[in-house]
Amino acid sequence: MIDLYLANTPNGLKLRLFFEESGLEHRRIKVDLGKGDQFKPEFLAISPNNKIPAMVDHDPADGGAPLSIFESGAMLLYLAEKTGRFLSPDLRGRTETLQWVFWQVGGLGPMAGQNGHFAVYAPEKIPYAINRYVNETNRLYGVLDKHLGQGHLAGRDFIVGDYSIADMACYPWIVPHEAHGQKLEAFPNLKRWFETIAARPATIRAYDGVANTYAPTKPLSEAERALLFGQSAKR
Structure with a gap:
């Protein structure tokens, strides 16, 4: 247990x-x-x-x-x-998966988190802070969008081959995209990936309520x- x-x-x-x-x-x-x-x-x-x-x-x-x-x-x-x-035993698949997990914990999460804080929770609106984190969140969306649409796995459903802990790490930080000032339509590969994960039965159960x-x-x-x-x- x-x-x-x-x-x-x-x-x-x-x-x-x-x-x-x-x-x-x-x-x-x-x-x-x-x-x-x-x-x-x-x-x-x-x-x-x-x-x-x-x-x-x-x-x-x-x-x-x-x-x-x-x-x-x-x-x-x-x-x-x-x-x-949810983590490939293959050296290259495992390494790529962990790269994207660390990308999320070191970049996407902290930047999107500060984005949400200054846009929603801060007691005063500070334009410089809001613009800084909205723009950096946008840049990071672009990084993932490009990754999902290029290389030998172009058009991939998931970040690294099969569904993995990299997808689980990133998806919850894309869910609040509207609050973070982002439009998924601007990132077609990211949007496809996001909708694929959103439709998974386990995702629906996890977000229920x-x-x-x-x-x-x-x-x-x-x-x-x-x-x-x-x-x-x-x-």
């Missing part, structure tokens, strides 16, 4: 996609970010960076004590290796804003 700690953010939804696709037995544990669950000692023991997702595998392959893991990219890699799925992260039902309170965006080393 695996305990999965998450909220329905793009990074949390990466893991929901993996578990829905794999059918791996797990238990979901909601982390209420607005109430500060991420700062509870029991959660910090699993995720010292006080971020979701995180998980505890009570049956690791080495037969030892329960193993806790944080960082969504590391979690996807761990689960792929545990199940033997999930609200739009960038469409809050009510304004954030000052306490919520401080918890989500006002942290320092001293909290």
